[in-house]
Amino acid sequence: MLPTPKALLATLAAGLLVTSAIAVIAPAPATAAQTVLVNDTFTRTIASGWGTAPGGAAYTVSPSSAASLSVASNTGVIGGLKPGGSATVTLASESVADVDLTANIQVPAAPVSLFHAFELRRQADGSTYRGRLQVGSTGSTSLAISRVNGAVETGLGRVALPFIATKATTISVEFRVTGGSSGSGAITIGGRAWVAGSSMPDWQSIVTDSSSSRITKAGAAGLWEYASSSNAAAVTSRYDNLVLSANPAPAALAPVSTPTPTPTATTTPTATPTPTPTTTPAPAANPQPAQGATPVGTATYAAPATALYVSPTSGSDTNAGTLAKPFKTVAAAITASKTGQTIVLRAGVYHEAVTIPTNKTLSIQAYPKEAVWFDGSTAVTSWSASGSTWKTSGWSFFGDSSMDGVADNPGFVDPAHPMAARPDQVFIDGTALRQVATAAEVTAGTFAVDAASKSITIGSNPAGHDVRASNLTQAIAVLSPGSTLQGFGVRRYATSYSEKGAVRLGSTSETARDLVIQDNAMIGINVQNNAATLDHLTVQRNGLMGIGVNASYGLVIKNSLVTGNNSEQFKPAPVSGGMKITRSRGVTITNNNTSNNYGSGIWLDESCYNATITKNTSSSNQYTGIQLELGSTAIIADNDLSNEQFAMQIIDSSNVKIFNNTMGGNSKFDVRIEQDERRQAAPGAVGRDPRQPVPDPTVTWLTKNITVANNVFGSGGYWQVYAFDAETHVSADAMALTISGNLFNQRTTTAQPTLVGWGQGDNVTVTRLDTVAAINAKNPAFVNVETSSSLPLSGMTSAIAGAQSGAVPLPADVAAALGQRAGTKKLGHL
Structure with a gap:
């Protein structure tokens, strides 16, 4: 027993x-x-x-x-x-x-x-x-x-x-x-x-x-x-x-008892004037940018009377944590805190790795209009010159390069960038150097580490410059429900793949707001639980990806700037780029800029369900603007997607409404609709949501019921809409597509993109529908318009205005997601 x-x-x-x-x-x-x-x-x-x-x-x-x-x-x-x-x-x-x-x-x-x-x-x-x-x-x-x-x-x-x-x-x-x-x-x-x-x-x-x-x-x-x-x-x-x-009693948290203070001996004090209590000043209003965080040092979040304070320059961990006598470290403040308290950080650099434990719901925020950075790097000041390189000895941090248990995993690492998975980082005056394998390969702008000799070698003269190397792996792990981080920056952490992110949100209903998260070795911020809110973040130049999310039902990502990520240039798949979200439901991604990432801008994969992706700009990414893969039930509306390989990819996904997006200048496809061999119910299928049954009737991984309506297509690439199965003999006819109310770009020569590619059931043949008349002949319910000549997006203003009568009414759910009345007829941006 x-x-x-x-x-x-x-x-x-x-x-x-x-x-x-x-x-x-x-x-x-x-x-x-x-x-x-x-x-x-x-x-x-x-x-x-x-x-x-x-x-x-x-x-x-x-x-x-x-x-x-x-x-x-x-x-x-x-x-x-x-x-x-x-x-x-x-x-x-x-x-x-x-x-x-x-x-x-x-x-x-x-x-x-x-x-x-x-x-x-x-x-x-x-x-x-x-x-x-x-x-x-x-x-x-x-x-x-x-x-x-x-x-x-x-x-x-x-x-x-x-x-x-x-x-x-x-x-x-x-x-x-x-x-x-x-x-x-x-x-x-x-x-x-x-x-x-x-x-x-x-x-x-x-x-x-x-x-x-x-x-x-x-x-x-x-x-x-x-x-x-x-x-x-x-x-x-x-x-x-x-x-x-x-009939048990309702579950309830234990009360927090206040210990009886130990009496102190009474002494006769020297008379002093009664001081005026010191409080955090009421912050002046600070304009919020439309996308991204307020610059570090400008956030204005008021502190409650019960707040604890930290100062890395004037504090001591033996202090009481008041405004007048702050702690020195965030770790000490967390230890001293009680659930429900706010920790206010005074200006300075915090070289720390901290955890908010499961039993304390806390807020951590910057003091009003003071610049606060969590920094995973330390200054390196002792260098010896050797020819055209400089070396420091006694270095002790050498990061873990394994991904899924394999060092420098070739499934992730592009051979053209073989050091991508190494979390070692060196910066000169804030600019990252590129890592090479050995000291013999070091040239200007590069560095190498050697664990055997405990050294770093750089190829740029450090004299008169601020040289820093990363030696901490994670800034903050938040493990308590309802906690909030706001108003500061996180940079230069040598995060490994196993640690997920420089910032990790690991419990429910957590919020990250007004954070700048940049120059970290792997992922900027990682979410691993339900009901997370990411609002007004700036997430840039992180090694693998800006935002990584798994298993977050009720996720909201809004008003954020996510650019320049996958700076180490990992392969586009299985994961890289701006943001990737897996095994999540009830996801809202709105009013973000996810452009200029190496990889995809916004990628939902592995059984995501009920996603609303609206009013985002996701352009000039190396691969795809928005990708929905192995998912179901999504609204993708009023997004700008241009100058990448694919504006949008819908792969093994069903019940998708693609409305009022603007696409053009993409080198391959604007909207690619694809079916491959994967099925959710197949034995051993990888990518299921473990919280859902097998088979899952809500997410079948079958491409079906896709509506493409009221979109604007500029010139560029091979196909404006492309529907095809190259693996399992599913024809475009069987995908239950609706293509109506769109403004296509006229194909006047074979060098210009086909309007619609219609896949047959033989895994080989794609029929070109080169005019809106051909699309209508395929299905009389498909009524669209096209330009009178081939036009780039920048030259389509008049064409868009003249085509408005061709728009179809917005369904109620799409209208609600866009803040419009149901039945509104508008082509392109709303």
Whole structure:
């Protein structure tokens, strides 16, 4: 039998959860006493299924083909769960609204990626609240809370846990759902997990659900387990001490107690005048740029009275953190802070790497109109000349060049830029030098590092110049929900691929605002959780990518300037450029400039769903302006996309509305619509959202239902619209395309782009539709207009004005995304 969570079992009946170390807030009186419905220690032996718990509650198991379920050795076993498979165990006879479920889970002995979920208020159609313990292949652990409505799962919150699951670790897990069962009011869902046998912590994640889709009815309880398709083999998990209770108190955070101050001896002071209290001045209004951060040193965010202060030039970590006596380091301020506080940074350079922990929701911001930089580099002042190079010794930082476990991974690294994955960086007067492999290769404007001799060699004379080398890898990791970063800069961190970003947002509902993030070795800012907001950022010249996002439901990126990224010139794929977003839902990307990146400007990949991409300028990128790949349900409207290879690519994606974009001067295609061999339901498919079922009816990776309307196409390239499958015999006819209301560029010679390329079902043939009449002949519902001659975008003002009557009415959802009335007829920009 696995260890019993004694602290929990001993107090369930009382409705109060207490351990010897941590007291949880006493709840308000419940409407009914908490009742234990099931207390199962699995002392039976059953070869198939889990049988019946003590007291008569029967377990229902499904599906039988994905895993082998049994009861053995005093545990409930889910055995042989195949990669990409899932299994469900339900106590269908126990229908309850306010419910608490706890159990011990022994994770597999082998390193795998596995989700263990508790399902509460489960309805007949599969709708449920799902609390999930996630264990990664490296042993990392996190808790996630979501709501499933039919086949659609919506993430509500996720937090990283403060422990690693080593082989066969036993973890105690508890999730609780209360409220809203009368049909009104919000529903509260709480979760926590801890290594079995250790003290039970306070609730680590509490979310409220007040949406119209919340689940208000009583329902069944059970377990759901999913094994990642990346696992090498089938896995086995064991459950014990499963306790299901009705009518628990709502989950709530423990109160923060204020310690009684230690009395100090009274002395007779020398009389001094009463000082006027020192406060942060009320900031004057500062104009906000339309895109990008305010320049570092101009942000004006007011500080609350309870703020802590930091100064790298006049502070001390033994101070109290007041305005008059600030801390010296941000790390000290975080340690001293309480959840809900603001940390205000005075002017200066902070050579730090800090973490906001899971239990503290904080804001970190610059003092009004003071320049604050987190800087991952340090000054290097001792150089010895040798011919045309200069060398410093005693250098100790040499970064990790591995990507997905492979040093200088050729899947990412372009042979023309072989040092791209090396995070080493050297700057002279703020300008980056280019890294070469050895000191013998160093010339002006380059540098090399040598771990054996602990040295850096540069090819530019350092005399009279500020020379800096990067020796920190990450500026800020934010692991607490609701935290905010605003008003400062982050630069020159030697971030490796495994660390994701110089700034990392790792919990829910976090905000980054008015930040300048530049010249970092890999990714500028990384998001790894739901409901993040990135607003008025300037993200530039980062080595691989500006913004990287994975698994963020409810993501918003707006009003930001994301340029010059992939400065190390990695390959365009599998990842590089301005921003890439994967496995996310409910994404909004609006009013950004994502131009001049090496790679793509905006790239959504791997099962993104319900994206709104509007009013962006994404031009002069090396590869693509906007790309939607392996996705579904998107509005791409009122964007400027010019002077790149592809303005827009829609690959293996469905239900996409492409309205009122302006495209031209692109060297290959304006709108490329493609199907390849990938399918979401195929065995072993890579790129699924692990929070969604397999197969996922919402994201099938089938190119279908694409509308191209009210767009303006300038001259340039080969094709203005191109729809083709070169792999699986899907014709453009089968893609259910709508092409109407567009202003195409007339094709007067074969050197000018074809209006529409219409793929046949033989994987080879593309029929050219060279006039709007030919497009209309293909489908009489396709009504478009074309210019009277070949025109670049810059010469199309009159043509656009004269073609407005050809626009089609905006659908309601597109109109809402653009702030227009439904039915508005306008061609091009709105």
